[in-house]
Amino acid sequence: MVYSRSLTGIPFVADVDTAAEPFSEIGERGAVDDPGKMLEGWTGSIDRREQEEVVKGRIRPEAAIGRYVTSPAALLQLLADRRLAVAIISTSGRDYTGLEGQWSGTGFIVGPNLLLTNHHVLNTIEVARDARVEFNYEISPENLLAGDGRPPQATQTFAIDPARLFITSPTDDGLDYTFVWIEDAAAIAYGTIPMERAFFTVNKGDSAFIVHHPDGQPKQVSLDDTDILAIDANVLHYTSDTMKGSSGAPVFDRRGRLIALHHASREEDIVLPDGEKSGLVNEGIKIAAIALDLEMRMRKGGKDASYAETVLKNIKGSDTMSGFFGGLGRRVASSSAGPEAVVDTYRGSDQDVDIGFWNIEWLANRFDRPAKLDGAAKVISDLSLDVWGLSEISPPAIKALVKRIEEVYGDRYECAFSEPEAAEGKQSTAMIWKTSSLAGKRVNWPKSVEPLFRERSDTPGLRIEAVHGKIFDRYPGLFLFETVPPLPSYKFFVSPLHLKAMDEGSLRRRLAARILARAVEELSSVEGIDLILGGDMNAPLASEDFTSIEAAGFSILGAKDEAEGAFTYVKSPKSAIDNIFLSPSMRQTVGTADYFIVAKDRTMPNYLDISDHRPVAVRLSLAVTREEEQPLGRGDLDAIIDKMLADRTAEKKRKRALA
Structure with a gap:
C-alpha cells in the first residue's frame, strides 16, 4: 500500500538568493583562496x-x-x-x-x-x-x-x-x-x-x-x-x-x-x-554538509557517535573547502548546531595547519604534458593542505605546478628549493605553501653540522660502506614557516627528505638518521620550536637517535605509511599544537601511543591514474590561547557589590521620578 499523502510546509535551510556569490557566508576564512x-x-x-x-x-x-x-x-x-x-x-x-x-x-x-x-x-x-x-x-x-x-x-x-x-x-x-x-x-x-x-x-x-x-x-x-x-x-x-x-x-x-x-x-x-x-x-x-555534521556528532560522543562513524565509512573523497581532514580538531561554539555549525567548521581553517608529503618524480621531467601537470594540480587543490614537501622534483616542474594551480583553481602558493643553486634538471626536494596561511623561507642548518649533509661514505677515514656514495643523495633542505593572521602565532621548521633509496639496515641509512638527529638537536636547543622531518623515508627517526633534547622536554614522535614514507615530529615543550591527525594509511610507530589520531574515515582521491605514489598528510591542531584568569580579591568583590547597590538605588530613583 502506497500512501499518497505527503507532508507540507517543510522549512528551507537557507533563503534563496540568486544574486549572491556562492559560499559568501563562509567569507575569507575557508580553506581556499578564491x-x-x-x-x-x-x-x-x-x-x-x-x-x-x-x-x-x-x-x-x-x-x-x-x-x-x-x-x-x-x-x-x-x-x-x-x-x-x-x-x-x-x-x-x-x-x-x-x-x-x-x-x-x-x-x-x-x-x-x-x-x-x-x-x-x-x-x-x-x-x-x-x-x-x-x-x-x-x-x-x-x-x-x-x-x-x-x-x-x-x-x-x-x-x-x-x-x-x-x-x-x-x-x-x-x-x-x-x-x-x-x-x-x-x-x-x-x-x-x-x-x-x-x-x-x-x-x-x-x-x-x-x-x-x-x-x-x-x-x-x-x-x-x-x-x-x-x-x-x-x-x-x-x-x-x-x-x-x-x-x-x-x-x-x-x-x-x-x-x-x-x-x-x-x-x-x-x-x-x-x-x-x-x-x-x-x-x-x-x-x-551532511558529512561534516556527522563528523561533529561523532566527536561529541554519545549514542549517535557509533552510528555516525558507520555512515562516514561510506562517504568517500575529500572536502576541498574544509581540507582533507575536514572538521577534525576544529572547535565550534557549543550553541551552534546543524547548518550554522557546518558554516563555522568551514570557517575554522584558522585553527590548524595541514601538511603533506608527496613523491612526484613522474612530474619532474614531464611537466610539459598537460595531463601530468593538471593531475598533480588537481590532487593538491582537492586535498587543500597549507604546505607540501615534494620530493624527486625539479625546479621548473615546481614553478609550472604552482602557476597551474593558481590559473585553474585560484589557490596561491609560493615555493622554495632545498638546492636552489642546483641545475634545473636535477631532481631534489622542495616546499610549496599557501601564502594565505603561512610565510615561509629556506634557512640554513647550524654551521657545525651542515657540512655533514654533503659527506660521502668514501670520505678518507670513514670506510663505512661496501658500496660508496653520498650519505644524502638529496640534500635535506631546511625551511622555516610562520602562520599569518588570522591563524594563531606558530613557528615551525620542515625538512623534506628523500632517504628511501637506502636499505633500512645499511650503515649509510643509519648514519644519515644520526646526522639528522644531531642537526635537529642542535637546531632545537637554539630555536626551541617544533620541527617536522618528512617524505620518502622507510621509517621515522627513532627516539633513541636523539640523546639530549628529550631530556630538555622535547617529545619525539613518529609515524609511517606502509608504502609511501614516514615523518618525525619533534615537539617543543612550548609547542602550540594540541593534537596531530594522520591520513588513514599511516600509523604511529614512535612516541606516546595515543598522541596521534588517525583519520580512519578519510580516503585519498584517485591518484593512481597519475602517480605510483600516494600523498601522506598531517594536521597540526593549534591550541587555543586564552588569557589566564586572575582570582578576584576582596577589594574587587566589594567594588562589584558597591556597583550593584548603586545601580539598585538609581533604579528606585528613576521609578519615583516616573510616578
Missing part, C-alpha cells in the same frame, strides 16, 4: 567548454532553442543504473510536527545496510519501524513503449531496522536527513549510490537531476528545466520539477554524481537563466 575560481576549476567540463564555443560562434549547432544545454550521453546510463537504488517509503504515526497521520516519501541506498532519506519522512525510530520501503515501483520499459501507464506489480520490499542503526538531523534548525539500517539484500539486488564529500560539485546555471516518487507515484526522473539557481555551504537551490513525496530523493549533477538530498519546495518568484520565470524553487542538502 572560492569562485575554485568552483570554476572543479566544475569546468568538456560540455561546458563546448557551450562556450557555441556562444562564441565557433560551433554552430543545427538547432539551439534558447540556451544550448546538453549532457553527455553516458549520463543516461548512469542515471538508469542509479535509479535502481531509489525506493518509495510509506509510513504512518506521529509526524515531525507532532500530528498523527500517514505519508510517503523517497529514499535510496547509499551503502551496505544503509538507506538515506529526510528526517521529515522518517523522523523517529517508531515511525521508521512501521515504514514500508519498496523498490522497483516504476513503469517498465515495455509498458512505457506501449504507452501503458499502469502502475507496476512486481515490486520488492526490504526490511529496515532502526534498532541497528538510526541517526537523524531535525527538519527545523537541522539538515533534515535520516540514515537507517536496511537489510543487505537490498544493496545486492539494486546497488548503491556512492556518497562523496566533494564541496565544489556544481555551479549556478548547471543542472540538477532528480530520481523520485512524486506524490507517491511510480518512479520518475526530472530532466527538463533543472537549473541550479544558488549555492551555499549547506544547500543547493534549483528548479527541477518535484512534488510532495519527492522528499528524500537523490539529486545528481551532469556527471551522474550524487550531490544533494532533496528535501523541500516552496513558492517563490524566480527568474531563470534563460529569462523565463518560475513560481517554485527547490532545496537540496549537500552531501558534503
Whole structure:
C-alpha cells in the first residue's frame, strides 16, 4: 500500500538568493583562496567548454532553442543504473510536527545496510519501524513503449531496522536527513549510490537531476528545466520539477554524481537563466554538509557517535573547502548546531595547519604534458593542505605546478628549493605553501653540522660502506614557516627528505638518521620550536637517535605509511599544537601511543591514474590561547557589590521620578 499523502510546509535551510556569490557566508576564512575560481576549476567540463564555443560562434549547432544545454550521453546510463537504488517509503504515526497521520516519501541506498532519506519522512525510530520501503515501483520499459501507464506489480520490499542503526538531523534548525539500517539484500539486488564529500560539485546555471516518487507515484526522473539557481555551504537551490513525496530523493549533477538530498519546495518568484520565470524553487542538502555534521556528532560522543562513524565509512573523497581532514580538531561554539555549525567548521581553517608529503618524480621531467601537470594540480587543490614537501622534483616542474594551480583553481602558493643553486634538471626536494596561511623561507642548518649533509661514505677515514656514495643523495633542505593572521602565532621548521633509496639496515641509512638527529638537536636547543622531518623515508627517526633534547622536554614522535614514507615530529615543550591527525594509511610507530589520531574515515582521491605514489598528510591542531584568569580579591568583590547597590538605588530613583 502506497500512501499518497505527503507532508507540507517543510522549512528551507537557507533563503534563496540568486544574486549572491556562492559560499559568501563562509567569507575569507575557508580553506581556499578564491572560492569562485575554485568552483570554476572543479566544475569546468568538456560540455561546458563546448557551450562556450557555441556562444562564441565557433560551433554552430543545427538547432539551439534558447540556451544550448546538453549532457553527455553516458549520463543516461548512469542515471538508469542509479535509479535502481531509489525506493518509495510509506509510513504512518506521529509526524515531525507532532500530528498523527500517514505519508510517503523517497529514499535510496547509499551503502551496505544503509538507506538515506529526510528526517521529515522518517523522523523517529517508531515511525521508521512501521515504514514500508519498496523498490522497483516504476513503469517498465515495455509498458512505457506501449504507452501503458499502469502502475507496476512486481515490486520488492526490504526490511529496515532502526534498532541497528538510526541517526537523524531535525527538519527545523537541522539538515533534515535520516540514515537507517536496511537489510543487505537490498544493496545486492539494486546497488548503491556512492556518497562523496566533494564541496565544489556544481555551479549556478548547471543542472540538477532528480530520481523520485512524486506524490507517491511510480518512479520518475526530472530532466527538463533543472537549473541550479544558488549555492551555499549547506544547500543547493534549483528548479527541477518535484512534488510532495519527492522528499528524500537523490539529486545528481551532469556527471551522474550524487550531490544533494532533496528535501523541500516552496513558492517563490524566480527568474531563470534563460529569462523565463518560475513560481517554485527547490532545496537540496549537500552531501558534503551532511558529512561534516556527522563528523561533529561523532566527536561529541554519545549514542549517535557509533552510528555516525558507520555512515562516514561510506562517504568517500575529500572536502576541498574544509581540507582533507575536514572538521577534525576544529572547535565550534557549543550553541551552534546543524547548518550554522557546518558554516563555522568551514570557517575554522584558522585553527590548524595541514601538511603533506608527496613523491612526484613522474612530474619532474614531464611537466610539459598537460595531463601530468593538471593531475598533480588537481590532487593538491582537492586535498587543500597549507604546505607540501615534494620530493624527486625539479625546479621548473615546481614553478609550472604552482602557476597551474593558481590559473585553474585560484589557490596561491609560493615555493622554495632545498638546492636552489642546483641545475634545473636535477631532481631534489622542495616546499610549496599557501601564502594565505603561512610565510615561509629556506634557512640554513647550524654551521657545525651542515657540512655533514654533503659527506660521502668514501670520505678518507670513514670506510663505512661496501658500496660508496653520498650519505644524502638529496640534500635535506631546511625551511622555516610562520602562520599569518588570522591563524594563531606558530613557528615551525620542515625538512623534506628523500632517504628511501637506502636499505633500512645499511650503515649509510643509519648514519644519515644520526646526522639528522644531531642537526635537529642542535637546531632545537637554539630555536626551541617544533620541527617536522618528512617524505620518502622507510621509517621515522627513532627516539633513541636523539640523546639530549628529550631530556630538555622535547617529545619525539613518529609515524609511517606502509608504502609511501614516514615523518618525525619533534615537539617543543612550548609547542602550540594540541593534537596531530594522520591520513588513514599511516600509523604511529614512535612516541606516546595515543598522541596521534588517525583519520580512519578519510580516503585519498584517485591518484593512481597519475602517480605510483600516494600523498601522506598531517594536521597540526593549534591550541587555543586564552588569557589566564586572575582570582578576584576582596577589594574587587566589594567594588562589584558597591556597583550593584548603586545601580539598585538609581533604579528606585528613576521609578519615583516616573510616578
